[in-house]
Structure formats: C-alpha cells, structure tokens
Amino acid sequence: MRYTNDYEEHRTLSDGTRLLLRMVRPSDKQAFAEGLAGLSERTRYQRFMAPKKGFTDAELVFLTEVDGENHLAIVAGRERPGAEPEGIGVGRLVRMEDDPESAELGIVVADAWQRRGIGRLLLERTTAAAAERGIRRIRAQLMADNGQALGLLKGFRGDSEEQTDHGVLTLEFPVPEQNPDESVDALMGLIRAIGQGVAITPEQISEMAAHPVDSMLSMVTLLRQTVTSPSPSDNDRCREWHS
Ligand SMILES: CC(C)(COP(=O)(O)OP(=O)(O)OC[C@H]1O[C@@H](n2cnc3c(N)ncnc32)[C@H](O)[C@@H]1OP(=O)(O)O)[C@@H](O)C(=O)NCCC(=O)NCCS
Numbered sequence: 140m141r142y143t144n145d146y147e148e149h150r151t152l153s154d155g156t157r158l159l160l161r162m163v164r165p166s167d168k169q170a171f172a173e174g175l176a177g178l179s180e181r182t183r184y185q186r187f188m189a190p191k192k193g194f195t196d197a198e199l200v201f202l203t204e205v206d207g208e209n210h211l212a213i214v215a216g217r218e219r220p221g222a223e224p225e226g227i228g229v230g231r232l233v234r235m236e237d238d239p240e241s242a243e244l245g246i247v248v249a250d251a252w253q254r255r256g257i258g259r260l261l262l263e264r265t266t267a268a269a270a271e272r273g274i275r276r277i278r279a280q281l282m283a284d285n286g287q288a289l290g291l292l293k294g295f296r297g298d299s300e301e302q303t304d305h306g307v308l309t310l311e312f313p314v315p316e317q318n319p320d321e322s323v324d325a326l327m328g329l330i331r332a333i334g335q336g337v338a339i340t341p342e343q344i345s346e347m348a349a350h351p352v353d354s355m356l357s358m359v360t361l362l363r364q365t366v367t368s369p370s371p372s373d374n375d376r377c378r379e380w381h382s
Contacts, residue, residue, distance in 0.1 A: 141271065144162055172199065185247075214226055230264060230265035232266075243277075275314055280309050292312075
C-alpha cells in the first residue's frame with residue numbers, strides 16, 4: 140500500500156512552488172483552525188455549504204484524528220526554508236456507513252493557492268488512497284453554482300449520477316482507474332517545470348533517482364526535444380541539468 144500513515148510526497152508545481160503532501164495528523168489542529176480563519180468567506184461557504192466561522196474542539200478532533208481506513212485526509216503544505224510547511228490544502232474522504240464502497244469527498248485549497256493544480260493533485264491522491272481501501276465510488280456535494288469544483292471534478296466524473304436539491308448538487312461517480320506508476324506523473328510535472336526555466340534542486344534529483352527507469356526515459360524525451368529545436372534558453376536548461 141502506498142498511502143499508509145507515513146506517506147509523504149514532495150512535488151514541484153510548474154511555478155516552482157514546492158509542496159509536501161502527507162496524511163493528516165492529530166497535531167494539525169492548530170493549523171486547521173488557522174487555515175479556516177485564513178479562507179475567504181466564499182471558499183468557506185463552498186467547502187462547508189454554510190457560513191463557517193470556526194471549528195469546535197469536537198470538529199477538530201474529527202478532522203485530524205482519522206483512522207486512515209474509513210476516514211482519510213491528505214494535506215498539502217508549501218515547503219519553506221527553516222520552517223514547517225504552511226498548510227494550503229486538504230483532500231478528504233469519509234466512507235459512507237450504509238455503503239462501505241462509497242465515500243464522501245471534501246476538498247479545499249487556500250484562496251491564494253487556487254488554480255495552480257493543487258486541487259487536482261489532492262483529488263488524485265485521495266482517490267488513489269481510497270482505491271487502495273476498496274472504495275469504488277465517490278460522492279461529492281457542492282453548491283450547484285460552484286464552477287471551480289465542477290471544473291475540478293469534470294475529468295473525474297465519467298458516468299456520474301447527478302441530483303440537485305435546493306441549490307445543492309450531489310454527484311456520484313466511480314473512482315477512476317489508477318495509474319500503476321505515478322512516478323511518470325511526477326516526472327512529467329518536473330519536466331514541465333524545467334521547460335518553464337525552473338532550475339532542478341538536489342531534492343528533485345533524489346526524487347528522480349528513486350524512479351531511475353522512468354527518469355531516464357523522460358530525460359531522453361526532454362533532451363531529444365532540446366536537441367531538435369535548440370535555442371539559447373534550451374542550452375541554459377541543459378547546462379542547469381548537467382551542473
Ligand atoms: C475546488 C477547488 C478545491 C479547486 O482547487 P484548485 O487548486 O484551484 O484546482 P486546480 O488548480 O487543481 O484546478 C483543477 C481544475 O479545476 C477547475 N477550476 C479550478 N478553478 C477554477 C475556476 N476558478 N473556474 C473554473 N474552473 C476552475 C479547472 O477545470 C481546473 O483545471 P485547469 O487548471 O486545467 O483548467 C478550490 O477552488 C476550492 O478550494 N474551492 C472551495 C472549496 C470547494 O468548493 N470544495 C469543493 C466542494 S467539497
């Protein structure tokens with residue numbers, strides 16, 4: 140199983156932001172309380188479908204003390220030098236008691252970090268973790284006018300069932316087929332970052348070393364592109380890679 144309690148994953152967004160993805164921990168309570176306070180009213184409303192002002196102690200226990208089997212949550216933190224990662228997103232699935240092969244989705248990304256691919260990443264990881272636990276269907280409830288969430292779920296929905304009640308849309312869709320080797324995704328993200336001129340860090344090189352075969356294949360593709368269409372910036376990128 141990949142998504143165990145000690146699952147940790149480092150990802151670099153195409154803008155160079157470094158993220159740490161990991162399972163939620165009981166010690167995250169304060170970060171959750173602060174995170175909610177930092178969300179816009181709109182984002183809070185979209186996530187909780189209510190004007191949520193703060194979490195009660197019982198809610199913080201529920202959100203952070205999960206069993207990892209029937210309730211799991213993956214948090215995304217922005218890595219920063221000399222400090223703990225800053226929490227900027229959470230993806231959560233809670234198995235439904237009356238239908239153990241289905242789970243309810245909750246996902247939120249801090250306003251300043253939306254539209255950078257974090258929501259999609261959290262959705263992919265939480266659904267992959269759910270698949271490992273025998274969850275086959277996802278249920279998501281959202282305001283019917285929540286265009287961001289609808290856009291996010293669009294690619295995942297496949298044959299979804301939909302129902303709207305008093306402005307609340309309920310979507311039910313199958314957990315997508317899982318990519319057996321997600322290192323390919325990781326490398327593609329890295330290559331996109333290189334393509335946009337982001338220098339590779341030693342940590343990223345270690346990440347690639349963990350998946351040598353895929354890394355080699357991906358680097359060959361990248362080098363083939365830079366060799367067939369050379370430009371000054373391409374040469375700089377090759378130097379960055381080799382230095
Ligand atoms: C929904 C939410 C989690 C998306 O997170 P995000 O990090 O912005 O999403 P991503 O950057 O990964 O975008 C994924 C896709 O979502 C859609 N999307 C994201 N923001 C959008 C926006 N403002 N308008 C339209 N579509 C949007 C797009 O299809 C996007 O794909 P693209 O970038 O290839 O166009 C975020 O907007 C959020 O926290 N909203 C409030 C809470 C909420 O609504 N939760 C869902 C109900 S539980």
